[in-house]
Amino acid sequence: MMNKLQTRIASHPSDWTPLVQQRAFRRILDAFSYPGRINELETQATHVLPLVLATLADPATTLADPCELVAAADRQRLGAKSASADQAQFVVMPGSQLPAVEPASGTLDSPERGATLVLVVDEIKQGDELVLSGPGIQSSVSLQLSGVDPQWWKLRKQWNSGFPLGVDLVLLDERSVVALPRTIKVAIEGGR
Incomplete structure (x- = not known):
């Protein structure tokens, strides 16, 4: 829950370890292949955030953690270069807090330079219901989340309005x- 994020x-x-990261990578890849599908990750830590970052980020990437959710030792071990939230490839944020700046959305020549926002939410499977549609989803799929400010969805729509430019979201509980x-x-759901 979010009050746990105060530390x-x-x-x-x-x-x-390579085996744990390989398993996590397959599940994260599955999550991107099937948007809205909930994938459980195996970790002995109290939260999957460090494992997701250890799997995706490396010294060749940039990371912004404006709310300082990631432990300092893990930031150092990742080796990802620190960057501002409007420039970083990976931006870690609590879902309950809106960003102070607009994340990178890429360029027409390099749309892949759009940021991946890693949102830490209270719980997946509980809370407000979202209806998802698009590539990788037959018709539509429902997803429930708690601990996400509803304004995130308006911002995401705005940031992604100029496809292929935009940002990707990774939601974690x-x-x-x-x-x-x-x-x-x-x-x-309900049009709020």
């Missing part, structure tokens, strides 16, 4: 990951 989230030593690539449309 930084730390990894477990096993999060840094203590044990699960869900991916929402920029091509996915998100509607809040």
